[in-house]
Amino acid sequence: MEAINNFVSTINGFVWGPVMLVLLFGTHLVLTLRTKFIQRHIFKAIKLSVTPDHEAEGDVSGFGALATALAATIGTGNIVGVATAISLGGPGAVFWCWLTGLFGIATKYGEALLAIKYRVKDQNGEMNGGPMYALERGFGQKWLGIMFAVFAGIACFGIGNMTQGNSISTMVESTFNIPTWITGVVLMIATGAVILGGVKSIAKVCGKLVPLMAGFYIVGCIVIIFINGAYVGEAFNLIITSAFSGSAVGGGFVGASVMLTIRYGIARGLFTNEAGLGSAPIADAAAMTRNPVRQAMIAMSGVFWDTIIVCALTGLVLVSSILKDPVGLEGLNGGVLTAQAFNAIPVVGPIVLTIGLITFAWSTILGWSYYGERSWVYLVGTKAIKPFRIAWTLVVFVGCVTALDLVWNIADTLNAMMAFPNLVALLGLSGVIVSETKKYLWDDNLDGWTTDEIPVVEK
Template sequence: MEFVSEIISAINGVVWGPLMLVLILGVGLFLTFGLKLMPVLKLGTGFKLLWGGRIPDKDGSKEGEISPFNALMTSLSATIGTGNIAGVATAIFLGGPGALFWMWCTALVGMATKFAEAVLAVRFREVDENGNHTGGPMYYIKNGLSSKWTWLGTAFALFGMVAGFGIGNTVQANSVANAIDTNFGVEPWITGLVMMVLVGLVLMGGIKRIGDVAGKLVPMMATFYIACGVAVLIVNAAEIPAAFGLIFESAFTGTAAQGGFAGAAVWMAIRFGVARGVFSNEAGLGSAPIAHAAAQTKNPVAQGLVAMLGTFIDTLIVCSITGLAIIVTGEWTSGETGAALTSAAFGAALPYGNYIVAVSLTIFAFTTILGWSVYGEKCVQYLFGVKAILPFRVVWILSVPVGAAGSLEFIWLLADTMNALMAIPNLIAIALLSPVVFKLTKEYFASNGAVPECMEQKKPQE
């Protein structure tokens, strides 16, 4: 295992080097300015479309299996997870308070990236042999680019299939098992078995059942966690101005060692802020558009406006609350990391704060496992056909208890590495297909939201 860890560490150092950070931020900036800051300026429009898309279409006039609202909730179920609780804490532990600033930067440009992903996913989605809509990076690469790029779609599907078992399954189960063990004294293997049964009950119902569960659990749990986080900030309101000052200062000067904090250079703040930001909101990863491809809509841009809200909600709201809570309470110098650090911050300000974090983490991670099962399933379907869906679901369910009892350090390392490997082909494809995104967006706003022409869904090839 040590040899394998060394190999993955070496790969991680390459894929998360300066080139990756430039690629993520560069593509995001290119799209942001290419769209003339539209993702930021049209946030209100996105929320209006989200509210209007709460109810599933009953008369079949719109293609897709789930409502636009449930498509976003399925996407958010996969993004609001350990990244918001353990990931933010890890970023601050390794990169200092300045890492939070770089997470914000990643989110601001990531809104444009997430918008473009969803636009392309709906524009180039297909209808499979079971009559279900399927899409994502592998499909917009295959259907949007020339045949010489087909290998890029295959590469994404391979990385996505493997990555799902890291970021979307074992990491989530592992974090929950550790949090439950620490706070309630339940053995990790017991937690793993219980989660396995619950995941299995939902997963066998397919994306419609997953969308229904996510549509109910995600808003409820996110509201509860945000309310508790705001309470922590209110208790420590006097420290908020100093916290913002520390965040901005350390983002550009680094952070000196103090207490249990080992110190961090500027590069570490950037590296872990961007990496954990991408881990949390998944902008550029290519995962979220797989869920949005199943939305009941005829207009790619309308779904893109809904999709970009995922990055806003995930990072600029939920992650910010977690990071600020850790900083204003002073717990960031305690030497704790991961979910334990967030628990310490909430526990320092609220009665039973550590239990609030444990319960929140459990629900978030559970929904993340559900959301990522959709992503992994679609990657497997692209590679091996619909016949591979059932075997994948069985392996996915059985992986939950394995992750719960595994090594946290190795699992985080593997997930972090797979994130980057997924992002590379997706970001290349988005950059190459950006003219399509710009054209559809211009047409949408010029026609006040009318459906673009040539939106016939592609049938599967024989």
């Protein structure tokens, strides 16, 4: 088993190596330029996210789709991922993580636009969309759509289910001394109660859970930044300067070259917001929206909250904490580093972090359940829905009580395999993204109705 895990880790290192990172970040840049820096409309996008479009066709509100997507992306990557980037790439990695989010806004916009443009209805009248439909209906390459759906349909059980359940049960056991099997049973029942109701039930829960959990965590970060106030200015300066010079050994930081700083910053930034992976557009396709651009703008606001705000705050908390206590935090990594930083808030700090991680992980399970379900519906039809939901609920328990290093590595590799066909769709259909943006945004027609018919797929 160890040999298999090492082999998969080697493959994982290759598929998430420099080529994939350049391809992902390059797509961010291309779409940023082709959409005339769509990021400048971010505040208009935020306003749209809380503006209901009840008369439009769709399964859930635009905000509900955004909350479902955020549920799957705001997670341990924002907490543990940023800490890992700092531990391996130095404080400058925070800058590159943030920059990846800034340019990733354009990619998330393009993904959602194509998801709405090429979505279909299944025989139950529910919306289906995402990279697989864009590849088949827009790009004319169904085999790439099948490729994406297969990888997403398998990867979801790892990265979106088992690993998240394991994180929750492990944390609950270490914090409250509750056996993992008890957590598994409770989590399995709670998850089943939500996902058996479909996307409307998921969106309803996520719509309440996401703002609460994100707000809870953000307040905790702000309090720590206030406590570390004397070191925040120095932390900010260090993040900027070391982004272009690397970091020297000492002061609680490991030494890192500029290339390592850039590599880990970009890699963790991509993991935190999933822009380019193609998962979030599956949720966006279910949204009630009168035209593709409105929901695309709502979708891109998710990257703003996920990476520009949450990851930036986490980075400032961690770097200022290390500067404040270089000896106590030296050599710490991942969740352990973040946990120690949150100890700055007496008694309440560890509780805030624990609740944040648990809710983040559970919301990821809910969001990814919909991604996986729609992938299997694309492959075999609506008959897959009930078996998938039952299997997903049972696998939550398995994840809570099983060691998952191999599962995590396999899922990580499949995520990269998902990204490739999605990036093909984005680049190949970038002309469609531009024309739709011109039609509704640049020509000041955001309230205009699309004339595209949503086809019904009998399968």
